[in-house]
Amino acid sequence: xxxFKALSIAIAKGFFRDKASVFFAIIFPLMxxxxxxxxxxxxxxxxxxxxxxxxxxxxxxxxxxxxxxxxDSFDVKKVDDRGDALDEVRKGDADAAVEMRGDELIAHYxxxxxxxxxxxxxxxxxxxxxxxxxxxxxxPKFSFRAEAVExxxxxxxxxxxxxxxxxxxxxxxxxxxxxxxxxxxQSKLLRRLQLAPxxxxxxxxxxxxxxxxxxxxxxxxxxxxxxxxxxxxxxxNWWLAIPLIICGTLCFxxxxxxxxxxxxxxxxxxxxxxxxxxxxxxxxxxxxxxxxAPGWLQFLSKLLPLRHLNDGMLDxxxxxxxxxxxxxxxxxxxxxxxxxxxxxxxxxxWETV
Amino acid sequence: xxxxxxxxxxxxxxxxxxxxxxxxxxLKAVDGVSFEVAEGEFFGILGPNGAGKTTTLEMMEGLxxxxxxxxxxxxxxxxxxxxxxxxxxxxxxxxxAFFERLTAREQLHTFAAMxxxxxxxxxxxxxxxxxxxxxxxxxxxxxxxxAQRLSIACALVHEPDVVFLDEPTASLDPQARRNxxxxxxxxxxxxxxxxxxxxxxxxxxxxxxxxxxxxxxxxLELDTPAELIRGLDAPVRISVAAHLLAHDAxxxxxxxxxxxxxxxxxVLTTQQPSAVLTALAGQDALEGLQVRxxxxxxxxxDLTGREYRA
Numbered sequence: 001x002x003x004f005k006a007l008s009i010a011i012a013k014g015f016f017r018d019k020a021s022v023f024f025a026i027i028f029p030l031m032x033x034x035x036x037x038x039x040x041x042x043x044x045x046x047x048x049x050x051x052x053x054x055x056x057x058x059x060x061x062x063x064x065x066x067x068x069x070x071x072d073s074f075d076v077k078k079v080d081d082r083g084d085a086l087d088e089v090r091k092g093d094a095d096a097a098v099e100m101r102g103d104e105l106i107a108h109y110x111x112x113x114x115x116x117x118x119x120x121x122x123x124x125x126x127x128x129x130x131x132x133x134x135x136x137x138x139x140p141k142f143s144f145r146a147e148a149v150e151x152x153x154x155x156x157x158x159x160x161x162x163x164x165x166x167x168x169x170x171x172x173x174x175x176x177x178x179x180x181x182x183x184x185x186q187s188k189l190l191r192r193l194q195l196a197p198x199x200x201x202x203x204x205x206x207x208x209x210x211x212x213x214x215x216x217x218x219x220x221x222x223x224x225x226x227x228x229x230x231x232x233x234x235x236x237n238w239w240l241a242i243p244l245i246i247c248g249t250l251c252f253x254x255x256x257x258x259x260x261x262x263x264x265x266x267x268x269x270x271x272x273x274x275x276x277x278x279x280x281x282x283x284x285x286x287x288x289x290x291x292x293a294p295g296w297l298q299f300l301s302k303l304l305p306l307r308h309l310n311d312g313m314l315d316x317x318x319x320x321x322x323x324x325x326x327x328x329x330x331x332x333x334x335x336x337x338x339x340x341x342x343x344x345x346x347x348x349x350w351e352t353v
Numbered sequence: 354x355x356x357x358x359x360x361x362x363x364x365x366x367x368x369x370x371x372x373x374x375x376x377x378x379x380l381k382a383v384d385g386v387s388f389e390v391a392e393g394e395f396f397g398i399l400g401p402n403g404a405g406k407t408t409t410l411e412m413m414e415g416l417x418x419x420x421x422x423x424x425x426x427x428x429x430x431x432x433x434x435x436x437x438x439x440x441x442x443x444x445x446x447x448x449x450a451f452f453e454r455l456t457a458r459e460q461l462h463t464f465a466a467m468x469x470x471x472x473x474x475x476x477x478x479x480x481x482x483x484x485x486x487x488x489x490x491x492x493x494x495x496x497x498x499x500a501q502r503l504s505i506a507c508a509l510v511h512e513p514d515v516v517f518l519d520e521p522t523a524s525l526d527p528q529a530r531r532n533x534x535x536x537x538x539x540x541x542x543x544x545x546x547x548x549x550x551x552x553x554x555x556x557x558x559x560x561x562x563x564x565x566x567x568x569x570x571x572x573l574e575l576d577t578p579a580e581l582i583r584g585l586d587a588p589v590r591i592s593v594a595a596h597l598l599a600h601d602a603x604x605x606x607x608x609x610x611x612x613x614x615x616x617x618x619x620v621l622t623t624q625q626p627s628a629v630l631t632a633l634a635g636q637d638a639l640e641g642l643q644v645r646x647x648x649x650x651x652x653x654x655d656l657t658g659r660e661y662r663a
Contacts, residue, residue, distance in 0.1 A: 002466050002469060003466055003467045003469075005466070006462070006463045006465075006466030006467065007463065007466075007467075009463075010452045010455055010459065010463045011452070013454065013455060013459065014452055014453040014454045014455065017454040018453070018454060183453060186448075187448055187449065187450050187451060187453075188446045188447070188448040188450040189450040189451065189452065191416060191446055191450065192444065192446055192450035192507075193467075194416065194434065195414060195415070195416065195439060195442070195444045196439060196464070196467045196468065197436055197439040197440045197467065197468065198467045
């Protein structure tokens, strides 16, 4: 126990004092979280810029609540010169120019951005329809409301956090294991430990303990930042992600050991771990959802442990699923661990000869 | 071939090595090596790089399984990993086997914990190897000599009965080497057995009670450094200032076998140094006198008949 504690402390100090390790395990993935959380969270399309030529009674006389809705969709700028206004639209500086001819509302648009033009035209015509209804003095008979099929809280951050967290954990576990194995082998520390009266279990246990602790720190920071800054909302069973993360850490450590066993230098081991982890992160939906990917890619991604960890964490952290979703994922991850670990042990050598 | 030197009278053998062999492919790295090391002895294995010193040492420690032959370490076999034996032996490997990014003190405390030794005892060793003022320096920032001292402290922190040191002074500058000798010389004072490999002749001569000279996987000769040199029966070389002694006069002196020299000195080679020195004193020709006897290096060259490949 004494040896386990001392080894854990030694390994933890070695990790936290290595600025590069800390950067790649914690800061680097957080940069992505901030980036994705910041960019995609505000998904409202920007307002269309509308030039109003002269008086347009339809817009000017809108009742207060309708005017507010109108301003949500359009940025209105009043101009007097019709030619200048049309020029601005032609150059793409404004999305449309509107004028009134009698009771007719005319919108001038450019065909270079047809989607934008169609949206603008549709919205404007809806306002004209609403004005017609108001002018008729009748209560509208039909009403319309749009509703997303997902829960209200499912914004981008909900999808992005579990995936990026999975990537971060895979990186630090695999790099840590690969670098430790190679570094200890090269410095002959592995040999030295072999001649000390410590059980192999204490050494391996201490390494796993520290890596799992780092993974849980990563989780705490990710969830803390996600909830604090980007409005991440966790569902009731989010804590089930903890056993999933532990299983995932074991699996990626095994992958790192494999890289460490294959490579001949510490740099080579870290590069090889990167070679395993980076494509896996892309194919496992850590950076973007795979829903639109072709079938063969979907199939391929199911062969990667990170895909299962990501899906599992998404299920329990934001989709509100429980033990029934977490258990099979944990089992799959442990199976991956066993297979990869077995290969790593087969390829393991005490020293690079 | 079996070469076995006499054990100091009445002492038990701490290590018995019998007909040890290690083969890598076609190469016989260790080729039928046998010797005994007595309890409390400072034993050296001297030889050039690639002689098989480290491989022999690793089989003695239990890091490698011998291809054939046997090792008895404190009465037991070190291979396979013998956990009853491990607390009684200390090892210092060639490379500095440290945990990354720990300070000297943390390093020693970690090793102490693995051997269930108190941190107070670890700090004591830090002082004994003269690293107290470097206690909070990370091992990457220690000089070569300081790192070697620390790794020796890590090998000794649990006060083992037998300690193995693999080329502890390799790659150190002369100053740091001599500093380390002072530390090493005291290691077997309390009855501890020390086995050291080195490729420095002077180091083996100064530190070791007995030395086995090894080359190409074999122990060529094994004895105390003094006996090895005496056994060589090598002539003594005496040099004096050239203006005091003509070459012809030198040749005429009793006991001189050969005369050589340059503009500043005359060098006399003799098997009877006392006769020659008496004659030189009689001629009042002792100015600038230098007497050089054989060294372990001469023994080595005589044994291997080739250039020393340090």
